[in-house]
Amino acid sequence: GEDVEQSLFLSVREGDSSVINCTYTDSSSTYLYWYKQEPGAGLQLLTYIFSNMDMKQDQRLTVLLNKKDKHLSLRIADTQTGDSAIYFCAERADAGNNRKLIWGLGTSLAVNP
Amino acid sequence: KAGVTQTPRYLIKTRGQQVTLSCSPISGHRSVSWYQQTPGQGLQFLFEYFSETQRNKGNFPGRFSGRQFSNSRSEMNVSTLELGDSALYLCASSPTGGQYGYTFGSGTRLTVV
Numbered sequence: 268g269e270d271v272e273q274s275l276f277l278s279v280r281e282g283d284s285s286v287i288n289c290t291y292t293d294s295s296s297t298y299l300y301w302y303k304q305e306p307g308a309g310l311q312l313l314t315y316i317f318s319n320m321d322m323k324q325d326q327r328l329t330v331l332l333n334k335k336d337k338h339l340s341l342r343i344a345d346t347q348t349g350d351s352a353i354y355f356c357a358e359r360a361d362a363g364n365n366r367k368l369i370w371g372l373g374t375s376l377a378v379n380p
Numbered sequence: 381k382a383g384v385t386q387t388p389r390y391l392i393k394t395r396g397q398q399v400t401l402s403c404s405p406i407s408g409h410r411s412v413s414w415y416q417q418t419p420g421q422g423l424q425f426l427f428e429y430f431s432e433t434q435r436n437k438g439n440f441p442g443r444f445s446g447r448q449f450s451n452s453r454s455e456m457n458v459s460t461l462e463l464g465d466s467a468l469y470l471c472a473s474s475p476t477g478g479q480y481g482y483t484f485g486s487g488t489r490l491t492v493v
Contacts, residue, residue, distance in 0.1 A: 298479050309384070309470055309484035355423070359479065366477070367436055368413075370423040 273356055273371035280379050285343040287374045289356030292337060296358040299332065301341045304353045304373070313341070313354075343376075351378045382406065384485035386471050392491045398459040401488045405452050405473030411435075412454040413482060414446060417468040426469075429454055430476075461492045 271291045279285045291299070297318050302310040316323045316330045316339070323330045329342040343350055353373040360369055385404040393399050405412050414426040425438035429448035446456040452473075458465055468489050472482035 300481055302484075307486070309486045310472075312481035312483065315481050357423075367425045367428070367438065368423075368478075368482075369425075372422040 271356055271358055271369050271371040273354075273374045275372065276375050276377070278377045278379060279346050281346060281348055283346055285341075285346045285350070285376055285378075287341045287343075287354050287356075287376065289339040289341075289371055290337055291339065291356070291358045291369070293358055293360045293369065294337070295361055297361050298359040299330075299339050300355075300357045300359070300368070301328075301330065301339075302355040302357065304355065306352075310355065346376075346378050348378045348380060351376055384471055384473050384483050386469075386485035386488050388488060389486065390489045390491075392493060393461050395461055395463060395492055397461050398457065399461060399490060400455055400457045401469055401471075401490070403454045403456075403471030403473075403485060405454070405471075406483055409473035409475050409483070410452055411474045411476060411478055411482075412448055412452065413472045413474075413478070414454070414456050415470045415472065416440075417470055417487070418466075423470070426456065428478075458490075463492050466490060466492045 273289045300315045301313045304310045327344045331340045353375050355373045356371040357368045387402045411430045413428040416424045427446050428436040432448045443459045448454045468487045470487045472484045474482045
């Protein structure tokens with residue numbers, strides 16, 4: 268079946284690195300995404316990675332993909348209080364004409380001063 | 381340029397009523413997707429429209445329907461509202477297939493009493 272799993276909570280100190288992990292089950296996934304949601308707001312695309320890549324870096328963000336283990340991680344360097352939010356992992360499942368995004372339940376990141 | 385606009389932001393309806401939510405995508409974006417977000421189920425895909433045609437559909441009952449107009453604006457309708465329909469409804473747009481990610485609106489918070 269299709270499933271994306273994330274740990275629900277992560278707490279870090281300001282200035283430390285945060286690592287948010289995600290596992291997925293659909294081997295037909297072509298793209299994987301990280302989105303951020305702040306209270307009362309919609310989802311903001313942070314970054315995405317194509318399934319034939321194993322790493323992507325974008326400023327403070329590093330995405331690692333282990334396709335064999337179906338494991339995706341998001342590392343935020345020098346975490347700031349403004350990074351406190353819920354982070355969602357999503358996979359794009361392309362099964363014929365039934366293309367859709369499958370989402371994890373989100374990891375709530377708390378950054379302590 | 382303007383982002384994805386959803387109206388209204390908040391809505392309170394009575395069980396049994398129907399509701400229509402509106403989404404205006406980013407100018408030039410032809411794909412519009414709808415999601416239901418609840419604390420227990422997370423983000424669930426409702427449907428996707430592209431050039432006025434429904435391209436994909438999630439596993440929701442027929443009470444949930446949508447449409448897209450020639451200017452790419454989209455509406456979703458829920459008839460015979462149930463208490464369990466209370467959720468944040470999110471609309472997302474992309475230029476074409478969304479492989480590089482979607483831009484989300486801030487959502488419509490629907491409360492059914």
